[in-house]
Amino acid sequence: MEQPRGTKQKKSCQKNVFIILGFLFILAIITIITVAIIQNKPLEKNVKYGIVLDAGSSHTNLYIYEWPAEKENDTGVVKQVDMCKVDGPGISSYYKEPEKAGLSLKKCMDEAKGVVPENRQRETPLYLGATAGMRLLSMVNPGLSDQVLSSVENNLELYPFDYQGARIITGQEEGAYGWITINYLLGKFVQDESWLSFFPGLKGSETFGALDLGGASTQITFVPENDIESPDNSLHFRLYGRSYNVYTHSFLCYGKDQALQQLFASNIKPTDTILQDPCFNVGYTRNVNVTGLYKNHCTAAYRKSLNVTNVQVIGTGNHDQCLQNVLEIFNRSQCTYSRCSFNGVFQPHLQGDFGAFSAFFFVMDFLKLADIKNPKSLEDAKETVRKFCSRPWQEVKVEFPKTKEKYLSEYCFSGTYILSLLEVGYGFNSTSWDSIRFVGKISGSDAGWTLGYMLNLTNMIPAELPPSRPLSHEGYVALMVVSSLVLVAVLLIIWLSCCKEKCLEKGII
Ligand SMILES: Nc1nc2c(ncn2[C@@H]2O[C@H](COP(=O)(O)OP(=O)(O)OP(=O)(O)O)[C@@H](O)[C@H]2O)c(=O)[nH]1
Numbered sequence: 001m002e003q004p005r006g007t008k009q010k011k012s013c014q015k016n017v018f019i020i021l022g023f024l025f026i027l028a029i030i031t032i033i034t035v036a037i038i039q040n041k042p043l044e045k046n047v048k049y050g051i052v053l054d055a056g057s058s059h060t061n062l063y064i065y066e067w068p069a070e071k072e073n074d075t076g077v078v079k080q081v082d083m084c085k086v087d088g089p090g091i092s093s094y095y096k097e098p099e100k101a102g103l104s105l106k107k108c109m110d111e112a113k114g115v116v117p118e119n120r121q122r123e124t125p126l127y128l129g130a131t132a133g134m135r136l137l138s139m140v141n142p143g144l145s146d147q148v149l150s151s152v153e154n155n156l157e158l159y160p161f162d163y164q165g166a167r168i169i170t171g172q173e174e175g176a177y178g179w180i181t182i183n184y185l186l187g188k189f190v191q192d193e194s195w196l197s198f199f200p201g202l203k204g205s206e207t208f209g210a211l212d213l214g215g216a217s218t219q220i221t222f223v224p225e226n227d228i229e230s231p232d233n234s235l236h237f238r239l240y241g242r243s244y245n246v247y248t249h250s251f252l253c254y255g256k257d258q259a260l261q262q263l264f265a266s267n268i269k270p271t272d273t274i275l276q277d278p279c280f281n282v283g284y285t286r287n288v289n290v291t292g293l294y295k296n297h298c299t300a301a302y303r304k305s306l307n308v309t310n311v312q313v314i315g316t317g318n319h320d321q322c323l324q325n326v327l328e329i330f331n332r333s334q335c336t337y338s339r340c341s342f343n344g345v346f347q348p349h350l351q352g353d354f355g356a357f358s359a360f361f362f363v364m365d366f367l368k369l370a371d372i373k374n375p376k377s378l379e380d381a382k383e384t385v386r387k388f389c390s391r392p393w394q395e396v397k398v399e400f401p402k403t404k405e406k407y408l409s410e411y412c413f414s415g416t417y418i419l420s421l422l423e424v425g426y427g428f429n430s431t432s433w434d435s436i437r438f439v440g441k442i443s444g445s446d447a448g449w450t451l452g453y454m455l456n457l458t459n460m461i462p463a464e465l466p467p468s469r470p471l472s473h474e475g476y477v478a479l480m481v482v483s484s485l486v487l488v489a490v491l492l493i494i495w496l497s498c499c500k501e502k503c504l505e506k507g508i509i
């Protein structure tokens with residue numbers, strides 16, 4: 001059946017209107033996006049690199065970081081792109097043949113040459129920071145520690161990077177840079193808190209405290225609520241326009257390897273060639289050469305003359321006895337401040353959340369106590385360690401055939417030591433325990449002092465908030481697209497209302 005003439009005209013008018021509108025719409029979008037892209041071309045990506053060697057007491061790690069040059073004062077832009085474990089022990093262990101300390105770094109330095117593009121190598125800063133192992137060596141024999149550092153320096157200077165020096169960092173620096181690293185990675189430094197001023201009582205997101213457990217020393221760093229009574233433990237930072245009064249302390253000899261040395265030194269009997277050790281699983285045995293045991297600064301307090309050179313350590317896997325032995329290395333009897341952690345060291349009340357890394361993480365992760373999605377109470381953690389200690393060594397070895405024997409054999413001691421250090425040493429209780437997160441990496445970068453060290457030395461953390469930058473390229477394009485859509489929509493509405501009137505006039509609708 002034939003349609004009436006008016007209906008046909010009406011349909012054709014609407015069709016034309018839609019075709020023209022569609023055409024205009026597509027044209028407008030294409031024009032605006034093209035203009036936005038061409039006129040506001042992003043700058044070519046200028047990536048910068050930085051290299052830090054963490055010369056720890058137990059081993060050396062090399063870290064490579066990268067960041068976009070144009071955003072270097074923002075927070076959270078520096079990313080770890082590579083980590084290389086140096087083969088062999090920490091550089092302080094080469095004190096008898098210092099030239100080998102530098103050579104040991106070759107494999108990782110060669111790897112760094114492969115990671116940093118050739119055209120960036122000359123401008124890439126290279127730092128080496130040595131921690132507690134070298135601190136101990138320099139206390140016992142400063143000449144030897146200088147020789148080790150020279151050997152390292154001679155080797156690092158051979159590479160095409162911008163070598164900035166090798167030095168022993170202080171325990172205070174180690175604590176402070178660890179704190180900066182985790183708060184930088186967690187994005188705690190830059191926050192728009194202007195709106196918070198309307199609500200007096202409300203505070204911005206607080207920084208995390210940092211707990212680092214190495215082989216020879218351990219650090220605790222946090223922003224306390226009360227005054228810091230001892231100047232040695234007090235640091236002041238102004239970062240991104242905010243001031244921070246930070247408490248930090250580094251306990252030399254309380255890293256997990258040196259804590260174990262303290263236990264051996266205290267428990268070995270002058271004439272016994274056997275040490276029944278409750279901190280190792282039943283069936284585990286280890287030979288310990290004790291000739292140099294008491295030459296170490298960390299064991300000086302337990303000095304005694306021995307008639308033996310070797311002692312066989314035999315595990316008895318007795319958690320309660322192990323705990324009793326471990327607690328003896330924390331002296332809590334004297335304190336000249338209003339409160340102390342241990343060994344007469346001032347410590348304010350614990351405050352806020354804490355990130356615990358290095359051996360805190362390695363050990364708790366192995367014991368399945370580090371899962372943030374499935375947090376365990378302090379009581380659960382104690383029970384887990386107790387159970388692990390009671391397991392026979394053969395059974396443990398069969399279950400974890402790929403784990404390094406040194407690490408596996410020490411988890412009973414390490415678990416007991418960590419819980420004692422946190423609870424008895426630092427004063428965490430069942431409630432504050434829940435504020436500890438055991439972390440290895442944060443947003444792909446290892447938690448540790450190296451990133452904070454590099455950020456500080458390259459002046460990447462400004463004291464004041466940098467002025468806000470004009471819109472980024474992506475933001476500019478998005479803004480143009482949204483405004484063009486709004487514009488087209490408005491035009492469309494106007495057009496349709498005009499068309500409606502004309503069509504009504506012509507009797508089309
Ligand atoms: N279970 C386990 N232990 C590890 C691992 N890597 C290192 N450790 C041990 O954990 C302890 C701390 O290691 P690090 O944090 O590297 O210590 P460090 O930096 O050498 O020592 P400091 O100079 O005191 O900081 C040492 O006893 C290491 O032997 C690992 O992957 N797993």
Ligand SMILES: [Ca+2]
Pocket residue numbers: 056057131213214215358
């Ligand atoms: Ca360390």
